[in-house]
Amino acid sequence: MDCLFCAIVAGDIPSRQVYADAAAVAFLDINPWKRGHTLVIPRRHVDDLLAADEALTEIAAAINATARLLVDRLGADGVNLLSSAGAVAGQEVFHLHVHLVPRYADDPGLRAVTDRVAGIDLDEVAAALAGAGSSGGAGR
Ligand code: AMP
Ligand code: ZN
Numbered sequence: 001m002d003c004l005f006c007a008i009v010a011g012d013i014p015s016r017q018v019y020a021d022a023a024a025v026a027f028l029d030i031n032p033w034k035r036g037h038t039l040v041i042p043r044r045h046v047d048d049l050l051a052a053d054e055a056l057t058e059i060a061a062a063i064n065a066t067a068r069l070l071v072d073r074l075g076a077d078g079v080n081l082l083s084s085a086g087a088v089a090g091q092e093v094f095h096l097h098v099h100l101v102p103r104y105a106d107d108p109g110l111r112a113v114t115d116r117v118a119g120i121d122l123d124e125v126a127a128a129l130a131g132a133g134s135s136g137g138a139g140r
Contacts, residue, residue, distance in 0.1 A: 005095035024062035076102030
């Protein structure tokens, strides 16, 4: 199957991985809405949250651990979760992913979630998040 996120899990396409466990991988979104915008995905291919009832449960621990990491390492004041199922919902990559969006007091509110912040240095953010728990392995 030709899937971008399966290729990231396999390490065939580089990513800035910030967390991983047996079921899930978390890596920085390449075009972030906010500093630290991270995607959490299951290692196995699932199209979206409607495609397999248990898939979200499988990655729940990784979602929690990554959210905690974003607060502890980046100083986020809050976090939004978003997962789109289906093109009509805005899904563009058809491998289940949960957007974890750190939020900061100087840019509050639900309507501002997808307003991009200019000039985010992904390598700097990855360095700030490096070395957590069971992160490492594929990616960089
Ligand atoms: P969605 O629109 O919910 O399907 O989200 C797909 C997300 O994947 C977007 O926010 C993209 O910026 C992100 N994305 C696409 N390609 C990559 C990549 N190679 N590495 C990291 N994130 C990516
Ligand atoms: Zn996939």
